């Protein structure tokens with residue numbers, strides 16, 4: 281379950297709470313919310329009725345590719361296809377998350393803009409003497425874009441570039457899914473086992 285990080289009782293952040301017997305416990309007055317969002321226990325009034333308003337506004341959530349995916353806009357949660365994640369011979373790498381103070385559109389643009397490699401990343405893996413971006417095509421798909429780009433710009437950090445064979449070409453595939461570009465909200469998430 282994923283929900284806004286606000287308890288409908290008195291507004292405490294549910295992300296400060298914990299999970300007890302499969303219920304999410306609010307840290308302020310101990311109200312418990314079951315999977316699906318309904319309040320199922322009020323410690324101060326254990327025999328009393330539970331008002332309907334004590335229900336979390338939940339969002340669709342799924343676990344895939346080592347990540348938790350949440351539909352912030354409500355509705356369905358279609359995920360991009362990523363068959364390599366479960367294919368022998370591929371190594372799965374989850375980089376650490378970073379907080380970028382920019383809109384989803386701006387972040388997407390930054391990730392698929394390869395012309396900045398030589399300038400912004402010249403200290404880490406790219407090179408200002410190799411700024412030319414080879415032509416590459418962008419394919420429009422029903423739910424986004426896919427671009428495949430082959431170049432001499434290595435993915436190895438500077439200290440390991442000797443490991444790339446002479447003339448090695450690097451292939452990068454970018455897939456952008458429209459339904460993942462959404463506005464940010466404060467959320468808490470937990471896993472229902």
Ligand code: FES
Nearest residue numbers: 287289290306309
């Ligand atoms: S604010 Fe969450 S239980 Fe009171």
